Amino acid sequence: MKKFNFENFLAIKYISSKKEEKLISLSSLLSIISIAIGVGALILVLGIMNGFDKMLESKIIGANPHIIIKNFxxxxxxxxxxxxxxxxxxxxxxxxxxxxxxxxxxxxxxxxxxxxxxxxxxxxxxxxxxxxxxxxxxxxxxxxxxxxxxxxxxxxxxxxxxxxxxxxxxxxxxxxxxxxxxxxxxxxxxxxxxxxxxxxxxxxxxxxxxxxxxxxxxxxxxxxxxxxxxxxxxxxxxQYYFVTWAQMNKNFFTALKLEKIAMGIILLLIIIVAAFDIMNSLTMLVMEKVKDIAILVSLGATSKNIKSIFIKQGLILGFIGTIIGDFLGLSLGYILKHYDIVSLPKQVYYITKIPVDITLTYVVGISIVSVGLCVLASLYPASKASRMNIIEVLRQ
Structure with missing residues (x-):
């Protein structure tokens, strides 16, 4: 017979709160939306920047020799x-x-x-x-x-x-x-x-x-x-020396790389803010569920069990938001790549479609970071719940 895991049950149950706890439920929903927007935006923007990088790189490689040899x-x-x-x-x-x-x-x-x-x-x-x-x-x-x-x-x-x-x-x-x-x-x-x-x-x-x-x-x-x-x-x-296409355009590609890193950090802040929302939401939930936690402890639940409930809740919220964000970023990227939703002036950019190149490495990396930040954000409220003075609560 399969053992009942009350930690998973309560982590899921606390996300879908009752009528009198609508504030907590709404806060969790907003956290999921924030994470989804942050993850989707990060995937899409990095995909567009990567597309522009590859397009420019292919044009530079095509219009220049790969290696030029000179004489002193x-x-x-x-x-x-x-x-x-x-x-x-x-x-x-x-x-x-x-x-x-x-x-x-x-x-x-x-x-x-x-x-x-x-x-x-x-x-x-x-x-x-x-x-x-x-x-x-x-x-x-x-x-x-x-x-x-x-x-x-x-x-x-x-x-x-x-x-x-x-x-x-x-x-x-x-x-x-x-x-x-x-x-x-x-x-x-x-x-x-x-x-x-x-x-x-x-x-x-x-x-x-x-x-x-x-x-x-x-x-x-x-x-x-x-x-x-x-x-x-x-x-x-x-008396001969040579220069490669990468060396000839080193400053240009370095600038593009720094721009991509800077944009990634800025968009990552959206996910970090969403992670703080999760921390606030779980902290409020801990305060609301003081009596429930006391009863669980009196029934034999350990501090580790209590901590695990709220960490798992942060993990679930982060996972749901990240999956939605992945779908959002990949869908928008596909639409921009294959359809003329956004038209660029050809005389300026020499292309009419936005080049999008979303790689699996980016998606997996962003997803891991997003879920990881949500788990980290849940550590404080989970730790607070596990250290609660149960005797005082039961007396009240």
């Missing part, structure tokens, strides 16, 4: 043997020699600074998926084209921050080239700053054949940068 001397001769060594690693998808120069792009009386990337388009470079149009001329970023008021087919003047020696001294390299394509990464800063041109066209105008200053390395898995970095450290000559 600046420009250097194109060494195809070195490129072959780098590409020999099974984690390396491709290696692209490039010449990157700062320049001013001018047209229609308007000018804008740009980072001009001389690349070999015949080797299908990493940015090819973001380029619309032909690549036999200059490819300008979408926002850069707007800034100087040009469209595909028009000519622009490119003035490099590089000079060629002449009889009159050094003269900046400047040339006209037709706009044949548009670079559209979906990142405003990149679309305003970057432009691309065939490497042989740039060599011809700069008169620096087979000279490069960057080796771009793309990986099959961009998160293998540390493993490939160890490989590069062994094969690269001493």
């Amino acid at each position: 001397d600046g420009t250097f001769n194109l060494d195809r043997k070195l490129l072959g060594k780098i590409k020999s690693d099974k984690m390396v998808a491709n290696v692209y020699p490039s010449l990157v120069e700062q320049c001013i792009v001018s047209a229609n009386g308007q000018s804008s600074g740009s980072i001009l990337n001389g690349v070999d388009f015949s080797d299908k470079p990493y940015v090819e998926k973001y380029i619309k149009g032909r690549t036999n001329g200059i490819v300008l970023g979408k926002e850069l084209m707007k800034a100087i008021g040009v469209s595909a087919g028009q000519n622009v003047r490119v003035t490099l921050a590089y000079s060629n020696p002449t009889a009159m001294g050094f003269s900046p390299v400047s040339f006209e080239v037709p706009v044949t394509g548009v670079f559209d990464s979906g990142m405003y800063e990149y679309d305003l700053a970057f432009s691309y041109i065939p490497l042989d066209v740039l060599w011809k105008n700069m008169q620096t054949y087979d000279q490069i200053n960057t080796i771009a390395v793309n990986l099959y898995n961009p998160y293998n940068i540390n493993k490939v970095g160890s490989f590069l450290g062994k094969i690269l000559p001493s």
Whole structure:
């Protein structure tokens, strides 16, 4: 025969109070609602922030080389043997020699600074998926084209921050080239700053054949940068150094991480306030149930039994509120992810839907913290009930 557990029975019974104890019942209900709102909001907000983080990370990874290799001397001769060594690693998808120069792009009386990337388009470079149009001329970023008021087919003047020696001294390299394509990464800063041109066209105008200053390395898995970095450290000559996409954007990702932590702490305060509501509710319940506790003790209940009743009640309230909050957060996250409930201006965010990425780790972690806080909040009233002077109560 199954043993009757009076602790569980009384913990559940005390939650659904009688008519004369409506205040306690209402307080418990408000605690559950507060916990549900706090948990739901925390799951949803962290899911949205995580979605934005992953979206930005994917765009940064897609629009930049995963690893760039430079030379301490600046420009250097194109060494195809070195490129072959780098590409020999099974984690390396491709290696692209490039010449990157700062320049001013001018047209229609308007000018804008740009980072001009001389690349070999015949080797299908990493940015090819973001380029619309032909690549036999200059490819300008979408926002850069707007800034100087040009469209595909028009000519622009490119003035490099590089000079060629002449009889009159050094003269900046400047040339006209037709706009044949548009670079559209979906990142405003990149679309305003970057432009691309065939490497042989740039060599011809700069008169620096087979000279490069960057080796771009793309990986099959961009998160293998540390493993490939160890490989590069062994094969690269001493005058070369490399930087990964994570190092290039370290400050940006650190800021996003700190923002997520700060927002999590702020929303966690809602759950903490709800836990205090539970503590107040149980404290009131202990004061109301003084006679019941005295009778239980006189019937043989120990201090541990009395304490367990109120801890279990806090656990039940926390568990119910957390489950409702989980359902609330996951449901709202699913709706925002798959339906246009909230529309974002595309010209500002380059997306129309709010990106939501709720992971199981977040949900489980938030749920454990929420229930744990509720149990901690019940310790004080439970301890107070277990230390009550029963003899005095019975005398009264």
